[in-house]
Amino acid sequence: MTPGNHPIFRKVIPMKEGLVQDLQEIVGEDAVRDDPADLYVYGSDSSVHCALPWAIVRPGTVEEVQEILRYANSNGIPVVTRGAGSGMSGQAVPIQGGIILDMKRLNKILEISPENTYVRVQAGVVDDDLNRALKPYGFMYPPAPASSRIATIGGEIANNASGTRSVKYGATRDCVLGMKVVMADGSLVNLGSTTRVEASGYQVDRLMVGSEGTLGVIVEATMKIVPIPKYRCMGVACFNELEEAGDTISEIIASGTQPSVLELMDNVAITAVNTAIDLGLPDVEALLFIEADGNVKEAVDYEIERMKEIAEKYNAFGIDISYDAEKRTKLFKGRKKLFASLSRYKEGYSCTSLADDMAVPYSRMAEMARKIHDIADRNDVIMTAYGHCGSGCVHTKILMDPTRKEQWEGARNAVREIYEYVRSVGGTTSAEHGIGLSKAPAWKKEKQDSLEIIGAIKKALDPNNILNPGKLQDAPDDWLTATDLRYKAE
Amino acid sequence: MLTDYLNEWKDELNICIRCGYCFEGCPIFKDGGWELDGARGKVILAYGLLSGELEPTEYVAEKLYQCTYCKDCIEKCSANVSIPDIMTAARADLREAGFTYDSHADLLSKVTESGNIFGKELKGPATEGEVPVLLGCRFLERRDDAERYLEMLRKLGIEPVVIEDEICCGMPFGVLGYKEELAEHKKKFKERFPHQRFICLCTTCAFFISKSYPELEPVYVIDEIHKRLPDADLTELGIKTTYHDPCNVSRGMDMVDEPRDIIDWLGAELVEFPKNAKETECCGGGGGVLVTDKPLSTRLAEKRIRQAGELGVDHLVTLCPTCELNLRNAADSTGTDVEVRNLLDLVCDSVL
Numbered sequence: 001m002t003p004g005n006h007p008i009f010r011k012v013i014p015m016k017e018g019l020v021q022d023l024q025e026i027v028g029e030d031a032v033r034d035d036p037a038d039l040y041v042y043g044s045d046s047s048v049h050c051a052l053p054w055a056i057v058r059p060g061t062v063e064e065v066q067e068i069l070r071y072a073n074s075n076g077i078p079v080v081t082r083g084a085g086s087g088m089s090g091q092a093v094p095i096q097g098g099i100i101l102d103m104k105r106l107n108k109i110l111e112i113s114p115e116n117t118y119v120r121v122q123a124g125v126v127d128d129d130l131n132r133a134l135k136p137y138g139f140m141y142p143p144a145p146a147s148s149r150i151a152t153i154g155g156e157i158a159n160n161a162s163g164t165r166s167v168k169y170g171a172t173r174d175c176v177l178g179m180k181v182v183m184a185d186g187s188l189v190n191l192g193s194t195t196r197v198e199a200s201g202y203q204v205d206r207l208m209v210g211s212e213g214t215l216g217v218i219v220e221a222t223m224k225i226v227p228i229p230k231y232r233c234m235g236v237a238c239f240n241e242l243e244e245a246g247d248t249i250s251e252i253i254a255s256g257t258q259p260s261v262l263e264l265m266d267n268v269a270i271t272a273v274n275t276a277i278d279l280g281l282p283d284v285e286a287l288l289f290i291e292a293d294g295n296v297k298e299a300v301d302y303e304i305e306r307m308k309e310i311a312e313k314y315n316a317f318g319i320d321i322s323y324d325a326e327k328r329t330k331l332f333k334g335r336k337k338l339f340a341s342l343s344r345y346k347e348g349y350s351c352t353s354l355a356d357d358m359a360v361p362y363s364r365m366a367e368m369a370r371k372i373h374d375i376a377d378r379n380d381v382i383m384t385a386y387g388h389c390g391s392g393c394v395h396t397k398i399l400m401d402p403t404r405k406e407q408w409e410g411a412r413n414a415v416r417e418i419y420e421y422v423r424s425v426g427g428t429t430s431a432e433h434g435i436g437l438s439k440a441p442a443w444k445k446e447k448q449d450s451l452e453i454i455g456a457i458k459k460a461l462d463p464n465n466i467l468n469p470g471k472l473q474d475a476p477d478d479w480l481t482a483t484d485l486r487y488k489a490e
Numbered sequence: 491m492l493t494d495y496l497n498e499w500k501d502e503l504n505i506c507i508r509c510g511y512c513f514e515g516c517p518i519f520k521d522g523g524w525e526l527d528g529a530r531g532k533v534i535l536a537y538g539l540l541s542g543e544l545e546p547t548e549y550v551a552e553k554l555y556q557c558t559y560c561k562d563c564i565e566k567c568s569a570n571v572s573i574p575d576i577m578t579a580a581r582a583d584l585r586e587a588g589f590t591y592d593s594h595a596d597l598l599s600k601v602t603e604s605g606n607i608f609g610k611e612l613k614g615p616a617t618e619g620e621v622p623v624l625l626g627c628r629f630l631e632r633r634d635d636a637e638r639y640l641e642m643l644r645k646l647g648i649e650p651v652v653i654e655d656e657i658c659c660g661m662p663f664g665v666l667g668y669k670e671e672l673a674e675h676k677k678k679f680k681e682r683f684p685h686q687r688f689i690c691l692c693t694t695c696a697f698f699i700s701k702s703y704p705e706l707e708p709v710y711v712i713d714e715i716h717k718r719l720p721d722a723d724l725t726e727l728g729i730k731t732t733y734h735d736p737c738n739v740s741r742g743m744d745m746v747d748e749p750r751d752i753i754d755w756l757g758a759e760l761v762e763f764p765k766n767a768k769e770t771e772c773c774g775g776g777g778g779v780l781v782t783d784k785p786l787s788t789r790l791a792e793k794r795i796r797q798a799g800e801l802g803v804d805h806l807v808t809l810c811p812t813c814e815l816n817l818r819n820a821a822d823s824t825g826t827d828v829e830v831r832n833l834l835d836l837v838c839d840s841v842l
Contacts, residue, residue: 340568
């Protein structure tokens with residue numbers, strides 16, 4: 001067997017003779033690779049999916065991106081744009097092969113404008129790098145997804161990422177002011193503006209947000225930034241009943257209180273994070289992380305006190321409130337590491353991102369949290385409830401032995417049941433991780449009334465269907481067989 | 491390809507969720523920029539070899555040997571997957587499959603034949619005392635320095651016992667994937683150096699022995715110096731220095747404060763690297779990269795020394811003799827004015 005002859009490489013046959021040489025003419029020899037080892041690595045992200053591209057290209061300029069798109073469009077070659085490859089739903093997995101457009105070289109911060117509260121960046125700028133650059137100016141870029149240490153701004157826009165502080169500062173879409181996008185035919189368009197407000201007319205920039213690379217390639221973005229608040233006060237509240245934590249969330253939001261963080265962790269999540277990184281969290285049924293921030297200490301105290309009162313109404317105990325930045329950083333670090341820590345919950349089990357970020361109305365939060373565990377029990381998998389519940393997002397992960405085929409069947413049933421419930425209460429399939437492949441079947445059911453419009457938009461902007469084909473509305477109806485799985489089940 | 495060694499890491503390879511957090515600070519990723527260069531890419535390669543989806547090639551081997559074992563990936567991994575151990579297993583399987591390097595064979599034959607990484611007849615300054623001290627190959631070769639360090643220890647109240655013919659701790663066998671040879675070498679090491687608890691002058695020996703010889707209790711010399719220095723008569727050095735945390739000290743042995751305390755007690759002004767302590771950047775000298783891919787090793791060292799140059803310091807002090815060597819060479823090749831020294835030398839300057 002020669003390298004790359006394993007069945008997983010079966011689709012890796014360049015559609016066009018001389019593909020690599022053609023790409024090298026555009027970007028130079030060192031910026032293109034097609035060794036089976038590179039294809040294998042770029043064939044997966046943080047999802048369960050795996051499918052290999054034909055070549056990987058790392059453009060260094062916007063003009064190169066344009067040229068690549070012109071070439072791919074003329075030759076009908078799929079182009080899958082990739083930031084950090086930290087997506088959890090298979091958004092960057094090239095299900096139809098083609099070119100991976102690795103955007104990480106386009107990583108310049110072009111303009112920081114504190115007086116106009118915006119920043120202009122290339123798409124490959126990493127979220128944490130941006131925040132490090134903004135700090136001396138007293139500003140921050142607020143969405144704070146857990147993957148901010150590697151996630152690129154382009155990828156965050158394409159997936160409409162959000163995070164721990166989205167309950168107050170919004171998701172990525174709330175920060176987008178404008179962007180430059182290379183369209184499927186290679187043309188470069190300016191969308192949006194640099195101003196906070198923009199009235200009527202199609203908000204095409206917003207259309208790009210969450211489009212997962214299916215409508216264009218974002219190469220530059222103008223994003224809203226906010227001043228770093230002077231005071232941040234964080235608290236942790238313990239609960240003996242998961243539902244009581246859920247009811248607390250619902251009432252905090254309905255009361256008009258303004259948390260800057262409102263996060264839930266159930267016992268599975270607490271155990272996992274304590275096991276993996278020894279965070280020393282209390283071993284209780286559920287924890288709520290609450291935070292308020294602002295420039296007036298009394299106002300921050302007031303918000304925290306109101307949240308504390310509501311939590312106590314629902315039998316919270318051991319509420320630990322602190323302005324200590326070091327303590328807060330440690331907790332945040334632990335929270336940001338939770339996703340991977342879940343793989344340490346039970347020996348032989350792995351943490352898979354399936355049905356992992358639905359949103360439900362606040363009043364259903366408590367019921368949702370309990371439902372997750374009921375569904376897991378029925379299907380012989382372990383699930384957890386945690387997440388940015390203050391913004392309506394409930395995270396779950398399916399913990400299972402990925403080497404056993406029957407576990408995947410259980411996971412498939414659990415995913416189906418969860419989404420049936422989410423739809424039944426008016427929730428939505430994905431709050432922040434995106435649709436990609438693994439959530440596409442449920443998303444298509446949720447959006448069935450608008451699929452025709454969505455398809456028409458795609459057709460209008462990408463008539464040759466080269467941009468991340470086979471995703472969202474065009475994704476297969478069974479996520480489990482959509483691609484090879486990255487795990488080998490027996 | 492047989493993957494007996496990787497098979498031991500099968501569960502860990504499934505525990506990895508491929509989140510990618512491990513490539514945030516990966517020095518090889520920062521140097522190359524391709525995902526295959528980074529820690530996640532290498533873990534995926536290892537998975538491919540284990541699953542049989544990926545055939546071993548010279549290119550795959552080259553990539554799996556481009557890891558300095560700096561342990562930043564372990565620090566960043568939320569699931570605590572020990573990526574360097576997976577690299578070692580992959581290297582061992584690749585070696586079994588015939589992917590070998592002349593530079594590795596040359597280094598290891600030196601260790602086997604002469605007992606040290608230099609292939610020279612090196613004798614330790616045999617002393618009689620109370621506390622066994624292991625010098626390590628690099629300090630064995632720098633005999634004058636080693637004797638000065640031993641004198642400094644005496645001044646601090648430790649009477650060292652050093653044997654004349656100590657041999658390498660076996661680290662090169664470990665990181666280059668020579669597992670069976672390492673097992674043999676460990677027996678020889680323990681025969682030659684029959685102490686259970688002893689002081690290591692060398693950072694790498696201290697870390698490697700603590701990890702690979704669970705029955706032994708190496709004490710890193712800086713731990714002892716840190717305990718004793720407050721009671722010693724010290725001469726203030728009055729230098730302005732930065733401190734490069736060797737990965738084996740900060741991330742490997744969890745020693746971040748001790749070297750900084752010592753620098754402070756010696757009366758040196760410390761200017762920190764932007765990336766320091768457990769976030770320290772790699773000197774490029776570890777994981778066998780120094781022998782496998784010298785240009786890569788040099789690039790990483792030059793990057794670090796340039797960072798020191800931007801801090802406006804006159805010295806860069808470190809602890810690991812391999813960091814010291816690689817950074818000193820980089821200081822020469824980049825023409826920086828920053829003088830690279832070992833913290834042990836500064837302690838000697840102050841104490842002796």
